[in-house]
Amino acid sequence: MNSRVLYVDLSECKSRVEDRRDLFESMLGGVGVASQILLEESKPRIDPFSPEAPIIFATGPLTGIYPCMAKAVALFKSPLTGNLGETHAGGHFATALATAGYGALVIKGSALHPQVLKIRDDRVELKTASSLWGLGTRAVDEALAEPIKTGLQSIAAIGPAGEHMVLYSNVIVDLHHHFGRLGLGAVLGAKKIKAISIIGTKSITLEKPNAVKAFYEKIEHEVVATDKMLKYHNLGTPSNVLELNALGALPTRNFRERRFEGAEEMSGERFAETVFRRKVTCTNCPVACIHLGAFTKSFAPEHERGRSEIIKEELVVAYNYEPMFALGSNLGISEPSRILELIELCEDLGLDAMMTGSVLAWVTEACERGVLDEKILGIKPKWGDPDNIYPQMIRRIAESKDPFYAKLAQGLVKASERYGGNEFAASLGGNSPAGYATGYGHIVGTLVGARHSHLSNSGYSIDQQIISGKAKVDDIAEFLVRQENWLYVLYSLVACYFSRSVYTPEYVVEALTTVGINTTKEELEKLGMKVFHNLYKFKMQEGFDLEKQYIPKLLKELDTPIGRLEPQTLNKIVKRYIALREREGLKISREEKTLADLLLPSDKD
Amino acid sequence: MEIRNPARCIGCYSCVFACSRHLFNVVDPTRTAVFVELDRKGGRAPKVSMCRFCKEPECAYACPHGALQPLPEGGITLTPSKCAPCTTYDCVEACQYKVLVLDREKKIPILCDRCGDCAKYCPHNVFWYTEAPGI
Numbered sequence: 251m252n253s254r255v256l257y258v259d260l261s262e263c264k265s266r267v268e269d270r271r272d273l274f275e276s277m278l279g280g281v282g283v284a285s286q287i288l289l290e291e292s293k294p295r296i297d298p299f300s301p302e303a304p305i306i307f308a309t310g311p312l313t314g315i316y317p318c319m320a321k322a323v324a325l326f327k328s329p330l331t332g333n334l335g336e337t338h339a340g341g342h343f344a345t346a347l348a349t350a351g352y353g354a355l356v357i358k359g360s361a362l363h364p365q366v367l368k369i370r371d372d373r374v375e376l377k378t379a380s381s382l383w384g385l386g387t388r389a390v391d392e393a394l395a396e397p398i399k400t401g402l403q404s405i406a407a408i409g410p411a412g413e414h415m416v417l418y419s420n421v422i423v424d425l426h427h428h429f430g431r432l433g434l435g436a437v438l439g440a441k442k443i444k445a446i447s448i449i450g451t452k453s454i455t456l457e458k459p460n461a462v463k464a465f466y467e468k469i470e471h472e473v474v475a476t477d478k479m480l481k482y483h484n485l486g487t488p489s490n491v492l493e494l495n496a497l498g499a500l501p502t503r504n505f506r507e508r509r510f511e512g513a514e515e516m517s518g519e520r521f522a523e524t525v526f527r528r529k530v531t532c533t534n535c536p537v538a539c540i541h542l543g544a545f546t547k548s549f550a551p552e553h554e555r556g557r558s559e560i561i562k563e564e565l566v567v568a569y570n571y572e573p574m575f576a577l578g579s580n581l582g583i584s585e586p587s588r589i590l591e592l593i594e595l596c597e598d599l600g601l602d603a604m605m606t607g608s609v610l611a612w613v614t615e616a617c618e619r620g621v622l623d624e625k626i627l628g629i630k631p632k633w634g635d636p637d638n639i640y641p642q643m644i645r646r647i648a649e650s651k652d653p654f655y656a657k658l659a660q661g662l663v664k665a666s667e668r669y670g671g672n673e674f675a676a677s678l679g680g681n682s683p684a685g686y687a688t689g690y691g692h693i694v695g696t697l698v699g700a701r702h703s704h705l706s707n708s709g710y711s712i713d714q715q716i717i718s719g720k721a722k723v724d725d726i727a728e729f730l731v732r733q734e735n736w737l738y739v740l741y742s743l744v745a746c747y748f749s750r751s752v753y754t755p756e757y758v759v760e761a762l763t764t765v766g767i768n769t770t771k772e773e774l775e776k777l778g779m780k781v782f783h784n785l786y787k788f789k790m791q792e793g794f795d796l797e798k799q800y801i802p803k804l805l806k807e808l809d810t811p812i813g814r815l816e817p818q819t820l821n822k823i824v825k826r827y828i829a830l831r832e833r834e835g836l837k838i839s840r841e842e843k844t845l846a847d848l849l850l851p852s853d854k855d
Numbered sequence: 856m857e858i859r860n861p862a863r864c865i866g867c868y869s870c871v872f873a874c875s876r877h878l879f880n881v882v883d884p885t886r887t888a889v890f891v892e893l894d895r896k897g898g899r900a901p902k903v904s905m906c907r908f909c910k911e912p913e914c915a916y917a918c919p920h921g922a923l924q925p926l927p928e929g930g931i932t933l934t935p936s937k938c939a940p941c942t943t944y945d946c947v948e949a950c951q952y953k954v955l956v957l958d959r960e961k962k963i964p965i966l967c968d969r970c971g972d973c974a975k976y977c978p979h980n981v982f983w984y985t986e987a988p989g990i
Contacts, residue, residue, distance in 0.1 A: 398892075424895065
């Protein structure tokens with residue numbers, strides 16, 4: 251078990267290593283360990299941009315050893331939601347950190363000038379990087395990439411959006427992966443860290459090499475030779491487009507509609523036929539879910555010195571379902587090359603594509619409804635962007651100079667508070683929901699999830715079971731709790747969400763045995779619950795109030811395949827969820843409870 | 856044992872880690888006899904390389920101590936006791952394909968023993984492996 255934690259203090263320009271065997275033994279790794287460190291290191295109600303605010307990156311006991319265990323997790327205080335920041339990235343980050351000899355990395359303090367944090371095994375240095383400040387993530391990666399024959403390098407970089415502390419700026423990992431969604435880019439930007447480069451050239455030792463080899467063979471077969479992960483291998487998540495559209499659950503034009511006339515054109519199938527180039531993957535993952543598409547772009551006119559442009563350059567960018575929905579159907583855009591161009595722009599600037607798409611969708615609807623005055627804006631965005639103004643708007647969000655765009659850079663909640671139109675700002679718990687207009691499960695799941703993501707508890711998946719008659723709306727709260735308690739075991743390993751059907755409790759127990767950790771399914775489930783409770787403790791400490799979360803009318807009364815959602819039913823599910831969690835001993839509600847309130851609806855019958 | 860379809864490589868390092876598991880009982884991106892070098896932007900396939908089992912191995916000819924010897928079927932064999940004291944690393948320099956790499960810990964070349972694990976765990980059949988008759 252790799253329990254060495256590297257603590258880096260940017261203000262003091264110092265680092266130290268501590269063996270936190272206690273933590274790794276009790277909490278496995280990943281979110282488990284990071285949540286303990288977050289509670290230790292983060293003062294209550296801390297300003298997410300203050301130097302003392304910590305960022306904790308963690309790997310797990312199976313990192314590098316088994317397939318689909320290449321994720322690293324980062325916990326921090328989110329400047330976007332004001333509470334928990336939790337984000338998982340693939341690429342080479344986790345394995346590079348583990349082979350550099352660390353189980354976790356904790357960053358505190360703040361640099362005076364732009365710096366790059368370079369870790370090469372035991373060598374940890376801060377290098378002045380003023381020349382990289384202002385660059386896009388692509389150029390940063392190119393500058394920091396080292397020619398290495400063996401060993402792993404991971405580069406996690408912020409773009410201009412992170413520098414300007416856009417509250418939903420991402421950290422782009424190895425060009426195609428992200429610590430996304432909740433503003434880690436801005437937190438690194440505040441600390442003046444342009445990038446983290448990790449090179450690992452050490453061994454991950456195996457206590458029982460023969461047991462590892464035997465289990466590897468078994469689990470690799472599950473990953474590669476069964477259809478459990480085939481979806482991700484073939485078309486990848488973009489196969490959702492046609493499935494959801496057929497179901498009537500593809501959010502279109504700011505969640506207003508749930509079928510998109512351009513679905514065929516923006517489908518995963520069409521992307522595969524037209525723009526697809528290659529697949530790439532995380533370290534030690536044979537699945538390769540990252541699909542790269544190519545689009546051509548004219549050189550900027552100034553490069554041609556006034557002559558007509560005939561030469562175009564080809565750019566390659568990763569596409570998957572969420573950014574395709576956010577910058578595609580949700581904006582009324584269906585053309586693959588245009589969607590790729592918008593994704594690439596977000597990636598290079600270091601913006602979260604999902605929130606950026608939601609913000610643009612909100613602006614477009616607000617202009618349509620007259621909530622925003624186009625005369626003041628000087629532009630009038632329209633669905634499908636016939637005037638091609640979204641790229642320019644995205645750049646201005648990343649710049650955050652103009653007061654209007656600086657407000658947009660604070661996310662949907664703050665923008666709609668300032669300008670009105672919060673009833674159609676697609677936001678849950680301060681984050682923009684993923685592209686599933688499937689039903690109650692997705693809405694409640696995103697609302698109650700620790701990181702307000704569909705990956706918190708797979709709410710959309712019980713919706714799909716409800717649509718096909720295999721589950722009932724009454725099952726949702728129990729489903730979410732059960733999912734969360736197990737997913738946070740996987741997130742402590744740190745497994746990829748896509749491998750959840752491969753890593754069953756039985757296999758996880760077996761995998762852990764091969765690395766010398768003896769446990770049971772029951773113990774693991776308890777641990778998952780404890781990890782989740784830790785995350786909520788942090789959320790509560792930072793003032794999160796689940797019962798007071800605003801749900802916009804747009805989502806409260808969303809049209810879904812099971813009909814229009816009813817606010818009372820939503821409330822009922824949330825209440826039941828809270829009751830289930832409080833029964834576990836977690837304090838979520840801020841209201842004084844009587845004994846009767848704590849009874850579950852079913853207990854009262 | 857050879858690389859037949861390098862264009863199919865996705866850069867997952869399954870071969871590299873299979874190799875380090877087999878040869879050294881560890882997971883290690885540097886202690887391997889097969890190499891994956893990424894095109895970070897992802898526009899091109901990674902470069903995959905390994906020993907070509909030359910009939911006339913430059914590495915063996917360059918070895919000043921006779922520690923590396925050519926094998927009749929191609930490729931080389933290593934006598935660690937003859938190799939260990941050497942610090943010239945002429946063999947590494949001699950390899951035209953740059954696929955002879957020193958083990959970080961033992962400072963002797965890492966030799967492919969043709970176990971086939973890289974081929975076995977490659978999800979895209981980049982490698983071609985067959986049991987050679989008579990070996």
